[in-house]
Amino acid sequence: MNSEHSSPMIEVRGLHKSFGNNHVLRGIDEKIAHGEKVVVIGPSGSGKSTFLRCLNLLETPSEGQIFVEGEEITSPKCSVDAVRRKMGMVFQHFNLFPHLTIRRNITLAPTKLGLMGMDEANEKAEKLLARVGLSDKADAYPGSLSGGQKQRIAIVRSLAMNPDVMLFDEPTSALDPEMVGEVLDVMRELAADGMTMVVVTHEMGFAREVGTRVLFMDGGIVLEQNEPHAFFANPTQPRTIEFLSKVL
Amino acid sequence: MTFFSDILARFYRTLIVKDRWLLLLRGLRVTLIIAAVSLVIGVALGVIVAVVKVAHSQKPKSAALKILNAVCSVYINVIRGTPMVVQLMIMYFVVFASSSNGVAVAILAFGINSGAYVAEIMRAGILAVDRGQTEAGRSLGLSSFQTMKEIVLPQAIKNILPALCNEFITLLKETSVAGYIAVEDLTKAGDMIRYSTYDAFVPLVVVALIYLVMVLGLTKIVGIFERRLARSDNR
Secondary structure: OOOOOOOOEEEEEEEEEOOOOOOEEEEEEEEEEOOOOEEEOOOOOOOOOHHHHOOOOOOOOOEEEEEEOOOOOOOOOOOOHHHHHHHHEOOOOOOOOOOOOOOHHHHHHHHOOOOOHHHHHHHHHHHHHOOOOHHHOOOHHHHOOHHHHHHHHHHHHHHHOOOOEEEOOOOOOOOOOOHHHHHHHHHEEEEEEEEEEEEOOHHHHHHHHHOOOOEEOOOOEEEEOOHEEEEHHOOHHHHHHHHHHOOO | HHHHHHHHHHHHHHHHHHHHHHHHHHHHHHHHHHHHHHHHHHHHHHHHHHHHHHHHHHOOHHHHHHHHHHHHHHHHHHHOOOOHHHHHHHHHHHHHHOOOHHHHHHHHHHHHHHHHHHHHHHHHHHHHHOOOHHHHHHHHOOOHHHHOOOOOOHHHHHHHHHHHHHHHHHHHHHHHHHHHHHOOOOOHHHHHHHHHHHHHHHHHHHHHHHHHHHHHHHHHHHHHHHHHHHHOOOO
C-alpha cells in the first residue's frame, strides 16, 4: 500500500493560521506519505489541533497550501465536500448524532451522499460494529453508550465512508482511563491494516508502538520530529526535552 | 348575598338574553383562526429568515447571502421597531386598501409580524446545537444543506418547540387589536356587547377570563413539552 503512489497522501506548504491577532500556526511544511502513522504531540496552545483541523479544512488556513492526494484543497476551485469524503475525522468529544440510532449514525453519510444503497450501508455498518464488538448496540441511541463505546462508534462511522486517511483529534483525552485502552486497540488495528493516520494525542505509549513518525509542535511550528524510538530516546531540542520530562 | 345575586343577574341580562354569548363564541372562533393561521405563516417566514441568517454567518463572504441577509435584517428591524397595531392598520388601510376582507388582512399582518420573532427563536435554537455536530457532519463530506437538514435542524427543533408555543400564546393575545380594522374577534365581540347593553363589567371580565383560560391551558401544555424534551437529554 505504501510504495506505488507518486504523490504524498497529504502535503502542507507554508501553512499559517491566525485567529484575529493570535498567530497560531507559524509556517508548517510537511509531507505525509501513504500508510504513515504520524503522531503529533506538544504542549497545549502549540497549534497541534489547529494543524489537524486545517488538514480537512475545518479551519481555513490564513496562508499556505494543502494538498490531499495531489489535489490542492486550499484552492477555491476545489470541492471541499468531495475531499472530506476521503478523510475521516475523529473528535475528542465524539460528536455522535444523538437523535439517530447507532446504525443510522453510521449509514447516514454513505446513503445521503449516494455512495451506497441502504442495504449495502446497513451490511457495512453491521460488519464494522462487529469489528469493534458493538453489534448489539446497532439500534441503541448514543445517549445510552459509555464514552469508550461512543468513540469506537465514532471511528466506525468515519470508516463507513472508506476514507484514505484518518485524522484523530485527541481521541482519548475525554475518556475515563479504563476506556482509553479499548479505543487505542481499535486505532492499533486500523494502523495494522495500513490506514494512513494523523493523530494528535498525549498517549506516548501509542506514539511509540504505532507511530511511524512523531512530530513535536511548539509555538505554532514543528520543532522536532523523528521516528518514535529515536525521538523518545534522543530528543535534541531543549523544549522537547522539557516537554517529554513532564509527560513521560 | 345580594352582591352575588346582583352579579348573576347582570351576567344573565348581558350575555344570556338575546343569546349575546354567541357573539363571544363567534369572536373566539375568529381569534383562534387568526392566531393559528398567522402562526403557520410566521413559522414559514421565520424558518426562511433564520436559515438565511445562519447561512450568512457561516459563509460571510458570499455576495448572494449578504444581500439576502440585509433584506432579512430590514424586515426584522421594521417589524420589531413598529407597534403591531400600526402594522395592522398599514396593511388594511394602505397596502390592501381595496380589500374588505379584514380577517384575511389580519392573518397576513399578524403572520408577517410573527415571522420576525419566530426567526429569532429559530436562529437561537439552531445556534444552541453544539458546533461539534456540524463539524462531524461536514467532516463526513455532507454538504452544509445536508448537515443542516439531517443533523442540526432535528436537534434545533427540541430547543425551538417550547419557545414557539410561547410565541403562539403571545400571538393569541395580540390578535385582540384586530378590532381596529373592524374584525370581529373575541375582544371586539366583548365591545359590541358593551355598546348594546351599556354594561362594561360583564363582557370585559368574561373576555379576559376566556383569554386567561386559553393561556393557562397552553402554558400547561408548554410545561409538559419542556419536561418531555428535557427527559431525552438524560445522558
